[in-house]
Amino acid sequence: MSNCALPVNEARILLAHLLEKHYQLPRSALLSRDDMGLNEQAFEEWESLVSRRLHGEPIAYILGKKGFHNIELQVGPGVLIPRPETELLVEIALTDITKLNRATKVLDLGTGSGAIALSIASAAPLALLFATDQSEHALGIAKQNAEFLNLTDRVQFSQGSWYEALVQGNQFDVIVSNPPYIANQDPHLTQGDLRFEPESALTDYASGLSCLEVIIAGADQYLKAGGLIAVEHGFDQSQAVLELMKEAGLIDVQAHLDLAGHCRAASGRKRL
């Protein structure tokens, strides 16, 4: 491993994956068995994983999984890789759901791998989740994750663009969404992991605010009285998103800081 071209933390993650897969050894074997050699098959796979990573493929796609909040999700090309900053949205929703202390209907718009919906369902046994996505492929992965996590009885999936996936008249206690909010032409789209992720999960092909506009504008129709909407946005979009919420007639409009101290989420409430 010492002459490997990858950063040492990445090499460790890939090696731990192989030790588990080929030898059923835990990650701690990296230390306790540091004199161990890989058999031929494992070594060939090691070389292939290192080469994929050196070509830029995200670690989460190489391993086929990613930890998020209190669950682990299967991920692959075709779904956004869940990010730690999105856990903020889960926490905002869970605070409300816990306070309500009754069966709550929660809507996750643009669920991707199912990260937000499934982590809420997993942490809040009284929550009933509705998760939408315009991509059938993403919904396939999200449904598989619901099965692996044994949450299929409390999570319903439907295909369509934002609220179009829903039956008219359906109203929710909480709406959450991490929509594509990166502006068209943003240089980040051509860097790092983002090069391998579905473009339609990252950018709205416009200013970055167009999907947030649709989602916030629909909140009044799809929220129950007193219901909460919380959305993730880019680090420089806080003011614009708070304005959109106020224009939509929402009250108790708030910005939320992530662990790095950036405003990365906003919430608002429908009047009682």
Ligand code: GLN
């Ligand atoms: N948080 C992601 C990023 O900045 C973008 C995800 C999104 O557009 N919702 O890489």
